[in-house]
Amino acid sequence: MPDVFIILGKSGMRKSPTIRALTGRSQRGGKGRGKENWQIATIQKGNIDIFVQIGSLQEKGISPEKFIAEINKGSYPNVLVCLWIKKKDNERPDGATYIQEFVDKEWNIREVVVLTKDKNLPPNYLPKGTPNPNYIYNSQSQPANQIASKIRKWWKWS
Numbered sequence: 153m154p155d156v157f158i159i160l161g162k163s164g165m166r167k168s169p170t171i172r173a174l175t176g177r178s179q180r181g182g183k184g185r186g187k188e189n190w191q192i193a194t195i196q197k198g199n200i201d202i203f204v205q206i207g208s209l210q211e212k213g214i215s216p217e218k219f220i221a222e223i224n225k226g227s228y229p230n231v232l233v234c235l236w237i238k239k240k241d242n243e244r245p246d247g248a249t250y251i252q253e254f255v256d257k258e259w260n261i262r263e264v265v266v267l268t269k270d271k272n273l274p275p276n277y278l279p280k281g282t283p284n285p286n287y288i289y290n291s292q293s294q295p296a297n298q299i300a301s302k303i304r305k306w307w308k309w310s
Contacts, residue, residue, distance in 0.1 A: 153258045154203075154223060157307065158236040160247045161267035161291065167234035167298035168206050170267065174303060175232065177204050189228060195308040202230035209243035210236045216253035224257075231259075237266070237277075252279040263307050267299065268290035 161167045172178065175190055189201045197285060205212075208218055223231055235247035250291065254261060264278065264285040278285065286306050288299055304310065 153260060154228050154231045155260045155262045156254055157202075157230070157232045157249065157262055158247075158264045159232075159267060159303075160237050160264060160285070161234070162237055163211075165253075165267035165269070165291045166257075166294070166296055166299060167208060167267055170291075170303065171204065171206050171232060171234055173296040174301035174309070175202075175204050177206060188263075189226075192230075192232075193310045195310050200230050201228070202232050203228035203264045205231070205233040208234045208236050210240065211248060213244070216245065220253060220257050220310045237268075248277055248279060251282055255279050255281055265306070267301055 156293075159170060166184045175192060177190060190204045191199045192202050193199055203223060205219075209216075214222075235250050236244070237247050239246040239249075251261060251264075261282050264283055266285045266287045268287060268289055269292060271287070286303075288294070288302060291299055
């Protein structure tokens with residue numbers, strides 16, 4: 153089962169630019185949605201291969217079930233994905249629902265970062281067994297490379 157790294161946030165919180173800054177991936181390329189097995193340098197494990205999804209799954213219209221099937225089919229050992237915190241309609245669930253589906257399939261949620269405007273988010277909205285998230289406040293006004301630098305330190309990516 154894959155190790156999953158998650159960036160959560162509302163629209164406009166710089167999730168996609170942060171993933172591009174973390175990985176060097178552009179929005180285009182690869183298989184058309186800006187994702188593929190990509191190498192990331194880490195402090196503890198050396199280089200790891202990671203499936204990179206640029207753009208939140210909800211924004212792309214990818215259901216939890218479809219995403220899980222795609223990752224399992226490709227046998228990806230690591231996954232980097234961003235999710236909306238709240239759902240926008242009945243067809244696209246909130247981030248906690250996606251994470252619960254991942255946990256139910258025995259995926260290992262390794263790290264979670266929440267990009268947000270303020271400190272008013274409840275601390276316990278994630279499924280049981282999910283690691284405590286790190287928060288980056290006022291992310292909408294920070295450069296993506298500054299956000300990525302903080303995340304690299306937390307996740308021990310070099």
